[in-house]
Amino acid sequence: MLSVNPKMLPRLDEIEEDLLARRKRAVAEGWQGEIEGIDLTLNFLRSKREQTSRFQRVGTVDLGIPHPRPPITPE
Template structure:
């Protein structure tokens, strides 16, 4: 996906499509941000919460 966007950006630059360049740049930035968020979350959430109470908290 990212490589397709890079190719699209090259073409837009060659053709002088300023609006297209801006749109592709925004999409690339969103894609990279999402990827970084996903990687960060996989490092943080290694445990799964099963919703079970801890010992001693049952009333």
Template sequence: MLPRLAEIEKDLALRRKRAEEEQWLGEVEGIDLTLTLVRAKQADAAGAARRPPVVLGIPTTRRPSQ
């Protein structure tokens, strides 16, 4: 997920640059908001990647009681 988020961030930065050049102020504002959310998602994903996996064990079936 992190490589895809980095790709999205890079694309948004390029779109923001174009929007600034064209003076599309509303577009710049929208891209800034999206960039903020993407960066937060990157931080969450990086934190999750550092946490060890949870071992749930192998499920078993119950024996019928007699």
């Protein structure tokens, strides 16, 4: 799964503004296929923004450094 760096959230806002402008033009021109594609992209972008915001609130979990298992000795 692709994760978005929280520092990139302002860039997602810029991309959304651009997509909304493109959608407005597509509606004016009657480009139905383009409208559907932009709507899908907007939904994906918004869900990624929401997911990134949730992960930002939760934070990271330190799992520590793994240690090698001792060798198994035959009995």
